Amino acid sequence: MHELSVALGIVKIAEDETAKAGAEKVELIELEIGTLAGVDFESLEFVWPAAVKDTVLEFALKKISVLKGKAKCVDCDTVFEIQHLYDSCPECGSNFKGIIQGKELRVKALEVV
Amino acid sequence: MCGTCGCGNGENGVSIHNPKDLKTNEHGHHHHDEPAHEHTHDGHTHTHSHDHAHAHEHDHQHAHHQKKVIEVEQDILHHNDVMAARNRGYFEAKNIFALNLVSSPGSGKTSLLERTLKDLKTEIPFFVIEGDQQTMNDANRIAAIDIPVIQINTGKGCHLESDAIFDAVKRLNITDNTVLMIENVGNLVCPSMFDLGESKRVVIISTTEGEDKPIKYPDMFHTSDLCIINKIDLLPYVHIDVEKLKQHALKVNPKLQFIELSATTGEGMNTWYDWLKKQKN
Numbered sequence: 001m002h003e004l005s006v007a008l009g010i011v012k013i014a015e016d017e018t019a020k021a022g023a024e025k026v027e028l029i030e031l032e033i034g035t036l037a038g039v040d041f042e043s044l045e046f047v048w049p050a051a052v053k054d055t056v057l058e059f060a061l062k063k064i065s066v067l068k069g070k071a072k073c074v075d076c077d078t079v080f081e082i083q084h085l086y087d088s089c090p091e092c093g094s095n096f097k098g099i100i101q102g103k104e105l106r107v108k109a110l111e112v113v
Numbered sequence: 114m115c116g117t118c119g120c121g122n123g124e125n126g127v128s129i130h131n132p133k134d135l136k137t138n139e140h141g142h143h144h145h146d147e148p149a150h151e152h153t154h155d156g157h158t159h160t161h162s163h164d165h166a167h168a169h170e171h172d173h174q175h176a177h178h179q180k181k182v183i184e185v186e187q188d189i190l191h192h193n194d195v196m197a198a199r200n201r202g203y204f205e206a207k208n209i210f211a212l213n214l215v216s217s218p219g220s221g222k223t224s225l226l227e228r229t230l231k232d233l234k235t236e237i238p239f240f241v242i243e244g245d246q247q248t249m250n251d252a253n254r255i256a257a258i259d260i261p262v263i264q265i266n267t268g269k270g271c272h273l274e275s276d277a278i279f280d281a282v283k284r285l286n287i288t289d290n291t292v293l294m295i296e297n298v299g300n301l302v303c304p305s306m307f308d309l310g311e312s313k314r315v316v317i318i319s320t321t322e323g324e325d326k327p328i329k330y331p332d333m334f335h336t337s338d339l340c341i342i343n344k345i346d347l348l349p350y351v352h353i354d355v356e357k358l359k360q361h362a363l364k365v366n367p368k369l370q371f372i373e374l375s376a377t378t379g380e381g382m383n384t385w386y387d388w389l390k391k392q393k394n
C-alpha cells in the first residue's frame with residue numbers, strides 16, 4: 001500500500017515547514033490530489049492516523065481538494081474529461097493525449113500555530 | 114521495523130543486504146531522513162536516522178500561538194523525485210544504463226534476469242538491485258551467476274523508492290559503461306508512482322495474467338517504455354488473446370513497445386537482447 005509512503009511524504013513536508021516557521025503544530029492541512037494520481041482515498045484515510053501519530057499533524061484537520069482528470073488530444077486538440085488513463089478522445093477516437101489535470105499530489109497550504 | 118534485528122523507527126523499515134556480506138551480519142538501515150548515526154551492538158552495525166527530531170522544548174514566555182498560513186505548494190513525492198533526479202544524473206555521468214523491471218508477483222522478472230545475465234555477461238557488465246519485501250532469495254539467484262547484486266528488503270513497503278536505490282548503488286560500487294538491472298517489488302500498482310532515476314521502465318506481464326491487466330492497472334503501463342510478454346511457451350494452454358492485450362496496453366500508452374518471449378525456453382530472447390543493446394548506446 002503506497003498510500004503509507006504518500007502519508008509519510010505529507011508528514012515530512014509538514015514537519016519541515018512547521019519547523020521552518022518556528023511553529024509548534026499544524027491545525028489545518030490542505031491537500032490537492034488528482035483522480036489520476038494513483039492514490040486511493042480510502043487507503044489514505046486508513047493509514048493516516050498511524051502516519052501522523054506523534055507528529056505535528058497528529059491533531060490537524062485535513063482538507064482534500066479532488067482534481068478531476070483532464071486531457072488534451074494530440075491529434076485534434078480537444079480538451080476532455082477523463083476518468084481513466086485509457087479513455088480515448090471523444091471527438092476523434094485517438095489514444096494520444098496529454099494529461100493536463102488529475103496527476104496532482106500536492107500539499108497546498110498549512111495553517112500552523 | 115527491521116526484519117533482521119527487530120530495530121527500527123516505525124517507518125517502512127527498509128534494509129539493504131549484500132549476499133556476500135551476510136556472514137558479517139552487518140546491515141545498513143535506510144530511512145528517509147538524515148542525519149544518521151551509527152552504533153554498534155552485538156557485533157553488528159546499525160544506521161538510524163531520526164525522523165521526528167522536531168524540538169519539544171519551547172519558551173512559553175512569549176506568545177507564539179498566532180495562526181500562520183504557509184502556502185506550501187509542494188509535491189508530496191518531492192523527496193522521491195529529487196533523489197531520483199540525483200540517481201539519474203549519476204547514471205548519466207557514468208554512462209550506466211539503468212532499467213526498472215516491474216510486474217505482478219511471479220511474472221518472471223528474476224527468471225528473465227537470470228537468463229539474460231547468463232547469456233550476455235561476457236558481452237555486457239551487469240549490476241543488479243533486487244527489491245522484495247522479505248528474503249534474500251532473488252539476490253541469491255543472481256549471485257549464483259556471479260553478478261554483483263544488492264538485495265533491498267522493503268519490509269511492509271510495497272515498492273522501491275529512490276533513496277534506497279541511492280544507498281544500494283553506493284554499496285554496489287558500479288563501474289562506468291555498465292547496465293544496472295533493478296528488479297522492483299512484485300506489485301503492479303505501487304511502484305508506478307516512484308521514479309527511481311531509471312533510464313527506461315520495463316513492465317513484464319505473463320500470458321497467465323489475462324489480457325485486461327493493462328486497463329485494470331493502467332498506471333504501470335502508462336509509465337513504462339517497454340512491455341515484455343513473458344511465458345509464451347504457455348500459450349497453447351491458456352486462453353489469452355495477445356493482440357487484445359496489446360490493444361488494451363496501447364490505449365493506456367500509445368508509445369509502448371512490446372516483446373514476446375519465454376524466459377524458460379529462450380524463445381524471443383534475442384529480440385530483447387537487441388533492444389537492450391540498442392537502447393544502451
Ligand SMILES: Nc1nc2c(ncn2[C@@H]2O[C@H](COP(=O)(O)OP(=O)(O)OP(=O)(O)O)[C@@H](O)[C@H]2O)c(=O)[nH]1
Pocket residue numbers: 216217218219220221222223224225245251298299300343344345346347374375376377378
Ligand atoms: N512456463 C514458464 N514459466 C516461467 C517463465 N518465466 C518464469 N516462469 C516461472 O514463473 C515463476 C515465477 O518466476 P520468477 O522469475 O521468480 O518471477 P518474479 O517476477 O521474479 O517473482 P517475484 O520476484 O516474486 O515478483 C517461476 O516458477 C518460474 O519458473 C516462462 O517463460 N515460462
Ligand SMILES: [Mg+2]
Pocket residue numbers: 222223224251296
Ligand atoms: Mg523476483
Ligand SMILES: [Zn+2]
Pocket residue numbers: 073074075076077078089090091092093094
Ligand atoms: Zn482527438
